[in-house]
Amino acid sequence: MNINKKRLLPLGMVLFLFAIAALLADKSWSEKQQQLDLITNFYKDHLARPETRQASQLPTGSFYSRELEALVDANLQLCDSLSRGDDICGYGADGDVFLDAQEVSPSLDYERAHFNVTRSGEDTVDASFNVYPDMGSAYERQIRYVLVQEENGWRVNDMLFGQGRSMRQELQKENETVLARARELSDAAGWVFNYLGNEDMLDRAVRFIAFPVQVCDQYGICTAMKRDDPRLLQALDALADNGADMSFVPKPGDVTASEGKVVAVHALDFTFQNKAWWVTKIDLRRAASLPRPNP
Structure with a gap:
């Protein structure tokens, strides 16, 4: 049997190119499916949890990109170290970031939310659902996930909400706000003197004290005190009795x-x-001698 090598060569090339195209198509389908699976699997888990999960409570490297995770971590650290008043601090701390809502139906789960996920671009996935499915379309939500491919697969690089809101931008703004408030003496002093004006809140003023703190009594005897020193609250109480107020x-x-x-x-x-x-010194000698400032 004679084999025409001139005909086999082009045929082999065609088969080779076809195989390459098939592999690329399969890889493309796999990448698209991985994007959908990342968001779908996350919501299946999220909606099965009995308690709200905050943005900062996801396992490291499991969902966010490195850049977005760094912003979330920075927000958590800033709130823990610098937000010492009674204001709520922490991205999404007053609601559920992933459902874009402060409150949701108590019986909400993956099926009842009518969850749906679609690819809206090469690196974007849209998730739609209803947080109160029994109350109609007014409670429908849509979040666009901007994805980036990293070593361990696709990860979320941003979340885009309605009205042009962006998770990245909101995190950056909140982080800047926490830093700005911490630099404002009127804010720190305002909280401290507000607490001094309420006997039941004296312990909250301790949040603003750097330890060990120098405490001087009315006789000029000064002592470095630690946080757990019982004399500290006594000094704060004496300070409150001597007219320390918001004025x-x-x-x-x-x-x-x-x-x-x-x-x-x-x-x-x-x-x-x-x-x-930070409060670094409490001097009770000054408390009795200082005149009240003009309003």
């Missing part, structure tokens, strides 16, 4: 923050260190 708090913008700067407010010394104003 002594500086106005916003009156004081410029710089590392190591010390400003006396009533009987307290506030020092700017580690990105925030």
Whole structure:
């Protein structure tokens, strides 16, 4: 049997190219499916949980890209270290980021939410669902997930909500706000003197104290006290009894923050260190002698 090699060569090339095309098509389908699976599997797990999961509570490297995870981690650290008042701090802490809602139906689950996921671009996936399925379309939500491929697969690089909102932008804004408030002496002093004005809140003022703190009694005897020293609350109570109130708090913008700067407010010394104003000295001698400032 004679084999025409001239005909076999083009045929082999065609088969080779066909195989390459098939492999590329299969790879493309696999990549698309991985994108959908990332979001779908996340929501199946999220909606099966009995308690709301915050944005900062996801396992490292499991869902966010490295860049987005760094923003989430920074937000958590800033709130833990610098947000010391009673305000809620933490991205999405007052609701469910992944459902774009503060409240959802108590019986909500993956099936009842009518969850649907579709690819809207090469690296975007749209998730749609209803957080109160029994109450109609007013509670429908849609979140666009912007994805990026990393070593361990596709990861979320941003979440786009309605009205042009972006998770990245909101995180950056909140982080900047926390830092800005920590640099404002009027904010820190305002919280401290507010707590001093309420006997039941004296322990909250401790959040703003850098330890060990120098405490001087009315006789000029000064002692370095730790957080658990019982004399500390006694000193704060004495300070409150000596007229420490909001009238002594500086106005916003009156004081410029710089590392190591010390400003006396009533009987307290506030020092700017580690990105925030901290009480570093309590001097009860000053409490009785200071006149009340003009309103």
